[in-house]
Amino acid sequence: AQTVTQSQPEMSVQEAETVTLSCTYDTSESDYYLFWYKQPPSRQMILVIRQEAYKQQNATENRFSVNFQKAAKSFSLKISDSQLGDAAMYFCAYRGPNTGNQFYFGTGTSLTVIP
């Protein structure tokens, strides 16, 4: 089974600074999708950004961007100009072509934004 590892249980960043959250995964598939989800204290999980493995270009969504290193099986999330509203749990997730609609999630990184 695929595994997703987030090695940073907690991270903190000063407001307006940049922070990078790490994620690695293990798979034998060549085509798959990777996601970063955000879960604020209210508990509603929302999608932050997604990446298709066959695309070499790193995905970007406003202040959020990823560094996708396929050979290294690494998928980090960079948050620029951090805002107080970015404080949340961040989950990295993997979805492959041979696992139906099953998502594999990491254990999450709790991000604190310091004013």
Next chain:
Amino acid sequence: KAGVTQTPRYLIKTRGQQVTLSCSPISGHRSVSWYQQTPGQGLQFLFEYFSETQRNKGNFPGRFSGRQFSNSRSEMNVSTLELGDSALYLCASSLVAAALGEQFFGPGTRLTVL
């Protein structure tokens, strides 16, 4: 469009009891997945239903079961509750045909087993 809804939002049960949780997906979404979220364990996949059929099942005991109705609404049942079943149960729906496979999550049901 209305988002994914889950009822109830909070539940308190005692060991040995059973519980049923409900999930209504986004209109048009035919796939519903269930996850158990506990501190330190992250999200653990329970099962996924599509067109009233279970397509995938995670590594959970048979006490955990589910079903999906013709309108895509889904229920999850846990029988003979144990203290370790205390968790946030999340439901997610998706358009199976969507190439990027995004899942939309509900707010969750917080289950406490005493």
